[in-house]
Amino acid sequence: MYILVLSNNLQTYLVIGALLFGIGIYGMVQRQTFIGMLISAELILSGASLNFMAFNRFLAPDPTVGQVFTLFIMAIAAAEAAIALSIIIAVYRNYKSIDTEDVVDLQG
Amino acid sequence: MVSLLTVEGLSGLLFFGFIGITLAGAIIATSARSLIRSVAGLALCFLGVAGLYYYLNSPFVALMQILIYVGAVCVTIIFAVMLAESSELKQVTRRNVLVGPLAFLASGILTFALAGLALKTQWRSAPCLVNRGTVDNLGQSLLTTYSMSFELISVVLLVAVVGSLVLARAGRDK
Numbered sequence A: 001m002y003i004l005v006l007s008n009n010l011q012t013y014l015v016i017g018a019l020l021f022g023i024g025i026y027g028m029v030q031r032q033t034f035i036g037m038l039i040s041a042e043l044i045l046s047g048a049s050l051n052f053m054a055f056n057r058f059l060a061p062d063p064t065v066g067q068v069f070t071l072f073i074m075a076i077a078a079a080e081a082a083i084a085l086s087i088i089i090a091v092y093r094n095y096k097s098i099d100t101e102d103v104v105d106l107q108g
Numbered sequence B: 001m002v003s004l005l006t007v008e009g010l011s012g013l014l015f016f017g018f019i020g021i022t023l024a025g026a027i028i029a030t031s032a033r034s035l036i037r038s039v040a041g042l043a044l045c046f047l048g049v050a051g052l053y054y055y056l057n058s059p060f061v062a063l064m065q066i067l068i069y070v071g072a073v074c075v076t077i078i079f080a081v082m083l084a085e086s087s088e089l090k091q092v093t094r095r096n097v098l099v100g101p102l103a104f105l106a107s108g109i110l111t112f113a114l115a116g117l118a119l120k121t122q123w124r125s126a127p128c129l130v131n132r133g134t135v136d137n138l139g140q141s142l143l144t145t146y147s148m149s150f151e152l153i154s155v156v157l158l159v160a161v162v163g164s165l166v167l168a169r170a171g172r173d174k
Helices: A002-008 A010-030 A034-058 A065-095 B007-031 B035-055 B059-084 B099-120 B135-143 B147-169
Strands: none
Touching: A002 B007, A010 A034, A010 B007, A010 B035, A010 B099, A034 A065, A034 B007, A034 B035, A034 B059, A065 B059, A065 B135, A065 B147, B007 B035, B035 B059, B059 B135, B135 B147
16 A cells, blocks of 8 residues: 555655645636635645645755744735735725726726 | 554545645635635635644644634635625626636646656755754744844734734725
């Protein structure tokens, strides 16, 4: 049963990270609301952190570097979510909509 | 060779459960029609990723993942959905019908390229480890080697909090 030891394999985590990244890109292009795009951005960030953690576990000589990096990614993602959501609230107050197709005042 | 009825076999099976939770949550988060459901899918995906972090020898980062992402970020997004989403679901789409398939194609190519690169490369492991990467080591390096970044990230968070307060308060009497 070789398949049961996949959790001890670097490539497994890299492929999962790539899948999360791809799903996030798909949502980013296909979503039509700002909050949906923010959710996709969080998915992309978590794919990147998963890659960092996998390299940290299997390849890094100092196994704290990737953990510190992932903690910093979490802090940045929290700050980004707070700023983006308050911008979304402000946009909703002005346009009464969070649809990306409605906020086109600068479109020529 | 690992049998299913040993500790290693059962933990390998649980690992597949975490992979399934992660990918199912991500797919729900991008394809659900209502935003609340997609936030719930995001929380599910973050729980799965926390389980994967646990398998990567980092229980502290797994705990922080649950605490920050599921506990803070998802709840904040739910607040914004409650404040901003209009009650009636708009079904009119004024966009090109090609956007969905093209998005699928682009993300598929990107995922295929990244996964193929990960599988084809010969990864070389580190010759020796300077520490074991436990919570003790993590705290020490966070407060010695990375203390400057630690302080900077506190300033960034403070600026983000003040900035989001200013942004959300401006024009409230409209």
